Amino acid sequence: MNPHFIFNSVQNIRSLINDKQEKAAVDYLDKFSKLTRQVLENSEENYIAMDEEVEMIENYLSIQQLLYSNKFEFDITVDEAIDTESVFLPPMLTQPFIENAIKHGLGDTGEGNRISIRFYLKEARLFFEVLDNGKGFGKGTKSSSHKSMAMKITGERLTHYTKNKDFSIQTDNITGIDGTIAGAKVHFEIPYIYEK
Numbered sequence: 693m694n695p696h697f698i699f700n701s702v703q704n705i706r707s708l709i710n711d712k713q714e715k716a717a718v719d720y721l722d723k724f725s726k727l728t729r730q731v732l733e734n735s736e737e738n739y740i741a742m743d744e745e746v747e748m749i750e751n752y753l754s755i756q757q758l759l760y761s762n763k764f765e766f767d768i769t770v771d772e773a774i775d776t777e778s779v780f781l782p783p784m785l786t787q788p789f790i791e792n793a794i795k796h797g798l799g800d801t802g803e804g805n806r807i808s809i810r811f812y813l814k815e816a817r818l819f820f821e822v823l824d825n826g827k828g829f830g831k832g833t834k835s836s837s838h839k840s841m842a843m844k845i846t847g848e849r850l851t852h853y854t855k856n857k858d859f860s861i862q863t864d865n866i867t868g869i870d871g872t873i874a875g876a877k878v879h880f881e882i883p884y885i886y887e888k
Contacts, residue, residue, distance in 0.1 A: 697791075700759055720758055727751045734783035739885055742811065743776035745783060749809065752787060756794050764798055764805035771812040779818065780885040789822050789861075789878045797826030797876050811882075821879040828865040828873035 701724050708717035730748045734740050746768060753766045770776060790809065798805040808823045861880045868874040 697756075697759075701755060704759060720755070723751055723755050723758075727755060731784065737783055739780035740783045741777055742770070742774065742779040742781055742884075745781060745786070746770060746776060746811075748784070749786060749790065753790065753807070756791075760794065760798075763803060764794065764807055766807040766809065768809045769811070771810075773813050774811060774818070775886075778886055778888055780887060781818065781882050785882060786820050786822070789820075793822050793824040793826070793876065793878070797824035797828075818882045818884045819879060820882050821877065823866065823875060823877045825866075825875040828876045829863055830873070 701720075705717055705720050705724065708714075708720060727748065730744070730751065734744070734748070749768060753768075757764065757766070786809070790807065793807050798807075804825075806825050808821075810821045810823075812819050812821070861878065864877045865873045866875040866877055
């Protein structure tokens with residue numbers, strides 16, 4: 693978890709308490725505590741059940757919504773063919789890409805922002821996809837050292853798990869009917885284990 697994210701979360705809880713919004717503060721603190729526990733517990737595991745990963749992503753996005761004053765909506769889709777209790781995947785592989793979609797994809801574009809996450813099977817291979825309706829990948833997009841480090845580490849983890857030196861993370865702009873950029877898409881294969 694990004695230290696900046698932790699600091700902002702604690703500051704938001706403090707602001708809610710100062711503003712006498714006790715119920716909202718308790719709700720926020722519950723979500724933040726649960727996410728922290730999930731991250732700490734799962735950081736020692738090589739693989740976790742997909743339903744745990746999806747729950748962690750939902751919790752993370754709910755906290756991010758609060759941090760961004762509910763300026764974006766999100767949805768998570770898992771193909772029906774996937775048994776989320778029997779499919780095990782490396783934890784937190786998707787988080788840096790979701791964070792990037794929120795931070796750089798939506799940025800200051802205002803209301804009506806959306807993040808869509810999908811896990812799907814194709815020819816018995818598991819894929820992850822995150823789409824946003826933000827500004828897309830442009831020449832002027834600056835990447836922070838945190839983003840670069842998170843992407844690099846995740847890329848190395850994926851290469852390690854897949855044992856594929858040529859492993860790649862696909863990034864594409866989404867274009868509208870008129871050809872203008874309407875968002876960004878990141879997708880890649882996730883190594884997994886199937887256990888009944």
